[in-house]
Each structure stands twice: as C-alpha cells, then as structure tokens.
Amino acid sequence: MKRYLVFVALLGLGSGACKKDRAVEPEKQNVETIKIAGYVYPKDSIMNVFEKYSGFTKERFIFNQEKEQFYIADYKLFVEPSDYIILRK
Numbered sequence: 119m120k121r122y123l124v125f126v127a128l129l130g131l132g133s134g135a136c137k138k139d140r141a142v143e144p145e146k147q148n149v150e151t152i153k154i155a156g157y158v159y160p161k162d163s164i165m166n167v168f169e170k171y172s173g174f175t176k177e178r179f180i181f182n183q184e185k186e187q188f189y190i191a192d193y194k195l196f197v198e199p200s201d202y203i204i205l206r207k
Contacts, residue, residue: 154186154199157206167203 150161165176168188178191188197199205 152181155205171202
C-alpha cells in the first residue's frame with residue numbers, strides 16, 4: 119500500500135514537472151479613435167450612433183479633427199458630435 123502511494127505521488131510530480139505550454143495572449147486589436155473635447159472615443163461606436171440617428175451610412179461621415187466636426191460627403195453640411203451623442207463633460 120505504501121509503495122502504491124509513493125508511486126502515485128511520484129507520478130503526480132513527474133507529470134507536474136513537464137514543461138507547460140504558455141497561454142496564448144489575445145492579440146490587441148487596433149481600435150481607431152477620435153478625440154472630441156479632450157476625450158478619446160472609439161471611432162466605430164461614434165459612427166454607429168451617427169448612422170442610426172441620421173439616416174446616412176457611416177461611410178459618408180468624414181471627421182475633421184481640427185474643428186472636431188463631422189462632414190457628410192457630397193453635402194455642404196457639418197455635424198456637431200454633441201447633436202447626436204452625449205459627450206463627457
């Protein structure tokens with residue numbers, strides 16, 4: 119019985135001593151961001167809100183970082199982000 123317990127203990131130590139594979143770290147996704155009023159927002163989520171409430175597709179919105187405004191392609195319109203989304207203050 120004692121030999122059996124020693125055998126099981128050695129078997130456990132032997133299998134625990136094997137080199138383990140490292141867990142694969144998930145790749146960091148490059149999220150495109152825009153800066154509005156000093157805060158950084160993910161561009162995709164902002165564009166989805168504009169698409170939902172404006173009726174235009176998100177491909178038609180062009181963001182001007184200097185003026186912090188969105189322009190609608192093929193129109194002479196600009197959109198303030200605060201018109202469609204709630205920004206941090």
